[in-house]
Amino acid sequence: MDFEFNEEQVALRDMVRRFTEKEVAPYYTQWDREKKYPKHINKKIGELGLIGMTVPPEKGGMGAPYVTEGMVCEEVSRGDCSITMSTFVVGHLDAEILAQGNETLRKDFLQPFLAGDKIPAFAITEPGSGTDAVAMKATAIKKGAKYILNGEKAGITAMMDADFAVVFAKSDPAAAGAKGVSCFVVPTDYPGVTLQSYEDMGVRSVARGSIFMEDVEIPDYYLIGKEGRGFAMGMEGFDISRILLALEAIAPAMVSLEETIEYAKQRNTFGRPIATFEGVSFPIVEHISILEAVRLLCYKGLWMRDQGKSSTKIAGMVKWMAPRFSTNAIRDCLVMHGHPGYTNEFPFEQRLRDVLAIEIADGTSQVSKLVALRELFGREYLPYTYRNK
Ligand SMILES: Cc1cc2nc3c(=O)[nH]c(=O)nc-3n(C[C@H](O)[C@H](O)[C@H](O)COP(=O)(O)OP(=O)(O)OC[C@H]3O[C@@H](n4cnc5c(N)ncnc54)[C@H](O)[C@@H]3O)c2cc1C
Structure with missing residues (x-):
């Protein structure tokens, strides 16, 4: 058994600690009061190669161990446990999902997000289904070379600042349970997309919100992975x-x-x-x-x-x-x-x-x-x- 980080991890941890002490911790309170996503910090964290670290190199990531990702998340959270919910937690979920996407999705969404240039959201919860997420109502119906999305996703971290959302919707509403659920990229500036913010008690710098989708047309290659695997x-x-x-x-x-x-x-x-x-x-x-x-x-x-x-x-x-x-x-x-x-x-x-x-x-x-x-x-x-x- 070995309870130590290795030499490389210690060097990375020390670098992240210095970065956090200088660039993150002093602004923790200010960003909360301003209710403003510090996009410039997300950009710096991206430049340091710390977003979605576990994505394999052949998909554009660093292929870092999960232990290293946890260590980095912990270090930044010492200075600000609010932005980490977006940068590392949502960041992890979306990075690993997008890495399973086609080349276009990886080039147009995964790469800019790993670089800190695009902010992602992860949208599974709905007003009527959170814990029982399978009971979701949002649909994504295939029509020719497009999917048409309808529905509402609620309570989504960093929704108000997100450039795109990884959205879970039923591509086969007749299928039982989780089998009909697929996963899509929905850019937030597409026609038919509207957003609504919340007044939360905490985690205010990565403002949560709802995304409403009304006949939103996305190309069929915005499906991530296989239909029904979402x-x-x-x-x-x-x-x-x-x-x-x-x-x-x-x-x-x-x-x-x-x-x-x-x-x-x-x-x-x-x-x-x-x-x-x-x-x-x-x-x-x-x-x-x-x-x-x-x-x-x-x-x-x-x-x-x-x-x-x-x-x-x-x-x-x-x-x-x-x-x-x-x-x-x-x-x-x-x-x-x-x-x-x-x-x-x-x-x-x-x-x-x-x-x-x-x-x-x-x-x-x-x-x-x-x-x-x-x-x-x-x-x-x-x-x-x-x-x-
Ligand atoms: C700060 C924050 C960030 C979030 N970010 C995101 C995000 O980025 N993306 C996203 O999709 N969602 C996000 N959510 C939503 C979150 O995932 C849901 O709120 C959560 O899954 C619970 O769902 P619900 O709110 O619908 O509660 P419900 O499912 O309605 O549950 C209500 C209560 O009943 C309890 N309960 C329900 N079923 C059971 C059971 N079988 N046994 C025991 N207790 C039960 C629950 O624990 C809860 O206390 C976020 C929420 C918060 C507060």
């Missing part, structure tokens, strides 16, 4: 993206705990540093113990995928644990800073808002437990397998 492609991506989200949650909690240790050493009450009171120091030790364990589980999951093994069970486990335990930790850090901790002069309230989003994005904590349950108990014990009985 749902499977999406689910394969979740086995990694959920681990990336877990690391995205843990990073700001760890930074908050590091900051709180320093604060507790210099803040005095009753003539001594608050760090000397077990009521302050023990919770910090407990949070770090739990988060370090979950963090290691994240890297084990990524490592397993690098070895060609399934990461499904671990993805389900860390996806519910990480945001829950990170939220607990950040909340305690806020309180340990006393009344100033409750103001927006400190980043704790923002981190709380941002990390809470991770409990829902990419599947809620409940659904993450269902994913782990399926692996531990067997598919026949899933509650929804009983719905037609």
Whole structure:
């Protein structure tokens, strides 16, 4: 067993840490208040070759291990756990799906997005179907050399800034369940596409939105992969993206705990540093113990995928644990800073808002437990397998 990153990874991590400390962390609060996607930072991250790192070189990527992608996501999340939801989590999902697309899709969409020139969205959720995504209503009907898309996708990260969306729709509405679902590229400036933004409590710099499609005509070569394979492609991506989200949650909690240790050493009450009171120091030790364990589980999951093994069970486990335990930790850090901790002069309230989003994005904590349950108990014990009985 080896718990160290290799030399190359350490050098990359140090470079990303310097970049984050200089170019990302100082603007975390500003981008949230402005509710503005820092496209120039996305561009820089693209120039550094850090977007969609796991895409194989023959498809235009770096072919990096999943562990390396997780490490980079964690580092940037230490400075800003909001933009990483778009750049690395949506970035991972879309990159791996687009890499399965034809040459035109790779040239016109994957390449500019890996370079940080185009912002993508990942659109599967609908107003009437989130957890039960298979129940989607959006359709993509083939007509000659075109597909005609109709429907609405809701709650989509970075939708308001996206140049295109990877959209899941039923190309065969009569087919049962996931079998009729296919995956398409829909440019957001096509006729028939309209967008609508939300007022979210957190993750505001990558504003979520809905995409409405009304008789949107796309060329048939904007179909990604094979017809009917769309749902499977999406689910394969979740086995990694959920681990990336877990690391995205843990990073700001760890930074908050590091900051709180320093604060507790210099803040005095009753003539001594608050760090000397077990009521302050023990919770910090407990949070770090739990988060370090979950963090290691994240890297084990990524490592397993690098070895060609399934990461499904671990993805389900860390996806519910990480945001829950990170939220607990950040909340305690806020309180340990006393009344100033409750103001927006400190980043704790923002981190709380941002990390809470991770409990829902990419599947809620409940659904993450269902994913782990399926692996531990067997598919026949899933509650929804009983719905037609
Ligand atoms: C910050 C953020 C970013 C997001 N980004 C994207 C994105 O980029 N693309 C995208 O497509 N979607 C995105 N989403 C949407 C997200 O994937 C869905 O919100 C999520 O899957 C839940 O679906 P829902 O909101 O429809 O809740 P529902 O499915 O209606 O569930 C409602 C509640 O019931 C619970 N529940 C449902 N079924 C079960 C069950 N069988 N057992 C136990 N509990 C159950 C759920 O856990 C939830 O608490 C995002 C959401 C957020 C908050």
